[in-house]
Amino acid sequence: MVARTLPVIDRDNEAYWTWGREGKLAIYRCAACEYFVHPPVPFCPRCESRDVAPQAVSGRGRVVTFTVNHKAWVPDLAAPYVLALVAIAEQDDVRIPCNIVECDPETVDFNMDVEVVFEPVEDLWVPLFRPVTA
Amino acid sequence: MTRFAEKNTAITGVGMSDVSRGADKSALALTVDAALEAIADAGLTRADIDGIATWPGERADGSGFSPVGCAALQDALRLEVGWYGGGGEAPGQYGAVFNAIGAIAAGLCRNVLIFRTMYEATARKTAYANSLLREGQRQAGPFSWYAPYYTYAAALQQALFFNLYVHKSGIRPDQVGQIAVNQRRNAALNPKAIYKAPITIDDYLASPLIATPLRLYDCDVPIDGAAAIIVSRMDVARTLKNPPIRIGAIGSSMRYRNSWTQLAELDTQAQPKVAEMMWSRTDLKPADVDIAQLYDGFSFHTINWLENFGFCELHGAKYFIDGGHRIALDGDLPVNTGGGAMSGGRLHAYGAVHEACTQLWGRAGARQVQGDPQVCATSTSGGPLAGAMLLVRD
Ligand SMILES: [Zn+2]
Numbered sequence: 001m002v003a004r005t006l007p008v009i010d011r012d013n014e015a016y017w018t019w020g021r022e023g024k025l026a027i028y029r030c031a032a033c034e035y036f037v038h039p040p041v042p043f044c045p046r047c048e049s050r051d052v053a054p055q056a057v058s059g060r061g062r063v064v065t066f067t068v069n070h071k072a073w074v075p076d077l078a079a080p081y082v083l084a085l086v087a088i089a090e091q092d093d094v095r096i097p098c099n100i101v102e103c104d105p106e107t108v109d110f111n112m113d114v115e116v117v118f119e120p121v122e123d124l125w126v127p128l129f130r131p132v133t134a
Numbered sequence: 135m136t137r138f139a140e141k142n143t144a145i146t147g148v149g150m151s152d153v154s155r156g157a158d159k160s161a162l163a164l165t166v167d168a169a170l171e172a173i174a175d176a177g178l179t180r181a182d183i184d185g186i187a188t189w190p191g192e193r194a195d196g197s198g199f200s201p202v203g204c205a206a207l208q209d210a211l212r213l214e215v216g217w218y219g220g221g222g223e224a225p226g227q228y229g230a231v232f233n234a235i236g237a238i239a240a241g242l243c244r245n246v247l248i249f250r251t252m253y254e255a256t257a258r259k260t261a262y263a264n265s266l267l268r269e270g271q272r273q274a275g276p277f278s279w280y281a282p283y284y285t286y287a288a289a290l291q292q293a294l295f296f297n298l299y300v301h302k303s304g305i306r307p308d309q310v311g312q313i314a315v316n317q318r319r320n321a322a323l324n325p326k327a328i329y330k331a332p333i334t335i336d337d338y339l340a341s342p343l344i345a346t347p348l349r350l351y352d353c354d355v356p357i358d359g360a361a362a363i364i365v366s367r368m369d370v371a372r373t374l375k376n377p378p379i380r381i382g383a384i385g386s387s388m389r390y391r392n393s394w395t396q397l398a399e400l401d402t403q404a405q406p407k408v409a410e411m412m413w414s415r416t417d418l419k420p421a422d423v424d425i426a427q428l429y430d431g432f433s434f435h436t437i438n439w440l441e442n443f444g445f446c447e448l449h450g451a452k453y454f455i456d457g458g459h460r461i462a463l464d465g466d467l468p469v470n471t472g473g474g475a476m477s478g479g480r481l482h483a484y485g486a487v488h489e490a491c492t493q494l495w496g497r498a499g500a501r502q503v504q505g506d507p508q509v510c511a512t513s514t515s516g517g518p519l520a521g522a523m524l525l526v527r528d
Contacts, residue, residue: 002284004282004283004284005272005273005281005282006272006273006281006282007282008272008274010274013278038396039279039393039395039396064298064400065294065295065297065400066297067290067293067294067345067346067347067348068343068345068346069284069290069293069344069345070343070344070345071289071344071345073284073286073287074286077284077286083280083283083284083294084294085294085395085400093391093396095395096279096395097279097283097285098283099283099284110301121282126282
């Protein structure tokens with residue numbers, strides 16, 4: 001498979017792309033009202049608190065929507081693969097683009113329960129999701 | 135003057151370069167062709183142009199997505215303008231028009247040259263095999279959330295939204311395919327269209343899946359080409375040679391979460407509030423619209439606009455387009471009468487404005503909609519980008 005294209009790391013997104021080293025999915029959360037803020041910014045749009053910081057979540061979620069890619073956009077791209085938006089279990093409006101892995105792409109479905117796994121790439125741990133089997 | 139500035143403006147001329155899958159001219163030369171044609175069409179000269187605008191501004195990244203900006207065209211034509219603007223953070227491609235409306239209202243200019251140039255056909259033969267990712271470069275900004283997941287093209291992002299729409303609406307592939315079939319039928323009558331050979335629903339169903347449920351025939355076609363329009367102050371417009379095409383109402387809102395990842399409504403994208411805003415600025419109703427040029431980066435967008443403009447119910451497009459009769463040239467609401475971006479070429483919403491004006495001026499030749507159409511709904515869209523214009527012949 002071709003290499004993943006990685007993000008530029010900044011102060012706000014660093015936890016998201018690196019806490020996977022400890023097996024943790026980091027999502028910003030407001031300490032005052034407990035709202036999850038994503039993409040990460042240290043401001044709560046609900047209560048205007050600035051006390052917003054990364055917190056580990058369960059890593060569980062559901063597939064909000066997905067697509068199975070069939071086109072080889074670049075040489076050596078191993079199609080098919082699944083691109084999805086996953087809502088975290090803690091808050092449905094936090095949606096994470098990801099690949100759904102460790103399953104046949106044709107078995108992925110709406111509302112499927114998934115859990116995070118991490119793939120180390122260079123200095124980052126890329127969050128991916130796989131079906132919850134248990 | 136009305137409190138809605140767009141009602142004090144009109145489109146007075148249009149132009150289009152040759153559109154091809156590989157031009158023998160530079161992107162700037164194509165842009166000059168389109169611009170000069172639009173200026174002449176309005177009955178103006180270069181000296182009359184005192185504003186210039188484009189979307190999204192020059193991107194010198196080799197992608198061909200926007201190879202020519204205001205500065206390059208201004209210098210090529212040696213224009214003396216009081217106002218100019220190009221930028222991508224706007225209500226879709228029509229952001230350039232909306233900015234021009236504001237500039238005219240502010241007294242900064244009277245005749246604005248607005249253009250959109252694409253050179254993607256050539257770019258994709260060389261450096262860019264896909265539209266979003268370049269390998270080996272880390273990505274910043276909103277796209278960085280998608281980049282690590284092999285999201286090579288807008289088709290993948292849009293397929294996410296399209297799949298949810300199909301899931302919720304129950305639309306069948308043979309119904310979706312009517313958009314492609316209709317546009318190819320119209321393109322056959324348009325000398326400038328790229329693809330003119332007829333296709334059937336069976337051809338559509340046999341076309342390769344790109345990303346479920348998106349098929350090859352659901353996608354617009356990358357081209358080399360440029361389109362230009364002249365937007366003039368209304369009192370000036372009424373002295374020029376064409377009947378002014380009034381910008382009856384615009385929609386530009388950003389009223390809910392509007393990012394590529396966190397769209398509030400994934401299956402309708404940014405369209406509903408934009409359409410609502412447009413209708414709030416006019417006494418006209420969907421039933422008054424004679425023709426529609428609805429954004430078709432992917433057929434899904436056109437289907438979305440039919441619903442969000444109110445031509446049919448939410449999730450009711452499957453009935454509206456079933457069989458293809460109502461959207462045909464002789465139907466209740468002729469849609470994308472020149473073949474759209476899917477058969478005509480990806481002029482990225484400016485081909486649609488060009489076609490709207492061509493029809494409203496009665497110049498569309500073999501594809502001219504009968505009955506003297508006077509009102510056209512037009513739109514742009516894709517993910518969080520959306521803008522709408524209601525065009526009305528004076
Ligand atoms: Zn809060």
